[in-house]
Amino acid sequence: MTIATLYAPNGDDPDFCQNFFDHLNDFQCEEVAIGGDFHLVLDLDMDKKGGLAKMHTESVRTLKDFCAQLDLLGAWRVLNPDTCRYSWRCKRPEIQCRLDFFLTTESLMCNIKSADFSTGYKTDHSLIEIEITTHSNMRGAGFWKLNTSLLKEVDHVNQIRAAIKDTQEEYKNDSSVNDALMWEMIKLKIR
Numbered sequence: 001m002t003i004a005t006l007y008a009p010n011g012d013d014p015d016f017c018q019n020f021f022d023h024l025n026d027f028q029c030e031e032v033a034i035g036g037d038f039h040l041v042l043d044l045d046m047d048k049k050g051g052l053a054k055m056h057t058e059s060v061r062t063l064k065d066f067c068a069q070l071d072l073l074g075a076w077r078v079l080n081p082d083t084c085r086y087s088w089r090c091k092r093p094e095i096q097c098r099l100d101f102f103l104t105t106e107s108l109m110c111n112i113k114s115a116d117f118s119t120g121y122k123t124d125h126s127l128i129e130i131e132i133t134t135h136s137n138m139r140g141a142g143f144w145k146l147n148t149s150l151l152k153e154v155d156h157v158n159q160i161r162a163a164i165k166d167t168q169e170e171y172k173n174d175s176s177v178n179d180a181l182m183w184e185m186i187k188l189k190i191r
Contacts, residue, residue: 001108002029006036012056021066032070035102035128038063042074046084047098055097071106075130076115087117087126102130146190163189 004024009016024032040063041047041055048055066072076085076098086096102115111133117126150156167189171177177185 001031001033002027004032004034004036006034006038008037008039008059010039012058014058014062017059017062017066021070031105031108032072033075033102033104033108033130033132034072035100035130037100037125039099041097041099042101043077046077047086049084049086049096050093051090051095051097067103072103073106073109075102075104075109075112076117076128077101078109079112079115085117087128089124100125100128102128104130104132108132160190 002024004020006020024034039056040059042060042064044053044055086098087100088097089095100117104112113131113133115128115130117128120127164186167186168182171182171185
């Protein structure tokens with residue numbers, strides 16, 4: 001997993017996003033989590049209140065392009081699709097924006113337990129938090145899981161097919177073997 005923090009410049013600087021993602025591509029990890037102050041708003045309707053109805057349009061476009069290429073999603077927004085909350089505030093004029101967020105790969109979203117905001121100390125930004133579980137399946141007695149990466153190997157797939165066929169042939173005339181028991185016997189032979 002690649003974990004990155006980001007503090008983007010305050011202006012509309014798409015080159016910063018380009019350089020950041022070019023550097024990020026140097027790492028060869030399937031899972032990516034990027035968190036920090038992006039200094040931009042991805043959705044003006046949901047993530048901004050007050051102020052001008054625009055926000056660093058070129059940087060937003062560049063960031064959204066990379067999100068599409070790398071299958072990145074805003075973790076908090078996925079977990080809270082209809083909620084308006086803000087991570088930055090200005091009292092005069094009254095403006096609130098969600099400038100701080102986590103972007104994670106879509107495949108990592110099933111491991112995200114929570115994403116939230118909390119009060120920051122001596123700052124106008126809220127702290128952002130994300131909780132990622134590393135093991136989503138509890139293993140215990142009687143739990144069997146097929147390593148699906150082995151299904152990419154043709155020899156292994158052929159061995160599994162042969163084990164299924166052999167097991168079915170072996171027990172096809174045995175009336176004491178019902179479907180549930182047959183399934184257990186097939187899994188036993190595959191293991």
